[in-house]
Amino acid sequence: MSASKPKIADDLAESERIILESVDRFLDRHVRPHVMRLEHGDIYPEEIVERMKELGLFGAIIPTEYGGLGLSATTYAKIIERISSVWMSISGIINSHLIMAHIVAKMGTEEQRREFLPRFATGELRGGLALTEPDCGTDLQAIRTTAVRNGDHYVVNGTKTWISNGIKGSCFALLVKTDPSAQPRHKGMSMFLAVKGEGFSVSRKLEKLGYKGIDSAELVFNDYRIPASRLIGGVEGHGMACAISGLELGRINVAARGVGIAQAALDEAVRYSQQRKTFGKPICEHQAIAMKLADMATRTAASRLLVRQAAEAFDRGERCDYEAGMAKLFATETAVENSLEAMRIHGGYGYSKEFPVERLYRDAPLLVIGEGTNEIQRIVIAKRLIERNRI
DSSP, rough: TTTTHHHHHHHHHHHHHHHHHHHHHHHHHHEEEEGGHHHHTTTTOHHHHHHHHHGGGGTTSSSSGTTTTTOHHHHHHHHHHHHHHTTHHHHHHHHHHHHHHHHHHHSSSHHHHHHHHHHHTTSSSSSEOOBBBBBBBBGGGOOOOOEEEEEEEEEEEEEEEEEEEETTTTTTEEEEOOOOTOSSSSEEEEEEEEEEOOEEEEEEEEEOOSOOSSOEEEEEEEEEEOOOBBTTTSSTTTTHHHHHHHHHHHHHHHHHHHHHHHHHHHHHHHHHHHEEEEETEEEEGOOOOOOHHHHHHOOOOOOOOHHHHHHHHHTTTOOHHHHHHHHHHHHHHHHHHHHHHHHHHGGGGGGGSSSSSHHHHHHHHHHHHHTSSSHHHHHHHHHHHHTTTTO
């Protein structure tokens, strides 16, 4: 048995290498040449999405038995890092979608898996996670969207906001209250697979500082009827558990995005600091700049290791809100710090739209807010730290 383990590990490593090389080629040929135009025009990348379908990225972590690639979270995080180092926006097109798929794979009924996962894997059905509301973000138990049972359907009313893929997507993991009076509140929460149809509309596209190209939207449900068979897990009251399960993967993804942004900022700074000269030598040879580069490189490497630790815990099937929280906190703060330092190293050129640094600077702040603010991550980390070290 022991002799076979190195062979299995070698096979997995080779498989991962092939996948990552395919992603790199895709980014170099089909994304990098078009980023500036799509980003500055806030244009949805239709052709890139079709290429992503062909690569199987919409089924990246969906089990192979349902038509997906069956990748580990560890490999998936490496893919997201690579994508985000080129253009973070397209990582969001698959991330929200795959959180929904993960929830179905883990919490759904077998009938729901068979009906939806193969269509998610091909990108035929694409979408995301519908949690946030106009008056509710971090405190998910305060949502107001309701679903009331009516025969073999539920009738949904309410509004969701800041929903990624809201316009172009067609199916969403929708968090609702099925029992608004339940105490504790989470026991009255459920999650449905909501496919667009009558009573389900997009009220508006939300304009953003960064994260351009991807559609962030407000969704409105007005007497929207949804079959009871689309209640994830088939039982009411499990909505918060579904959301938490999805957010663990989401936080690993956002942390990986942070590493991608941080690495891109570092790469741009290293390149420019060797080209730009002041006082007769490249600015990388000035101690002030050299120290910035050293700190940027160290933060990036540490962030990458934290993401790997969280992804490996996820792959082992362990509860990993502690590891994912640390990775998300540190990697996203690193993205913000590195993007600012890269801008300062570039000087006036860092403020110009002709260079990618200004885009990195605009994209990075989203990461410290999305998938649970970094303030919340600190609370989660501290709580789990005490739980693991009771005296």
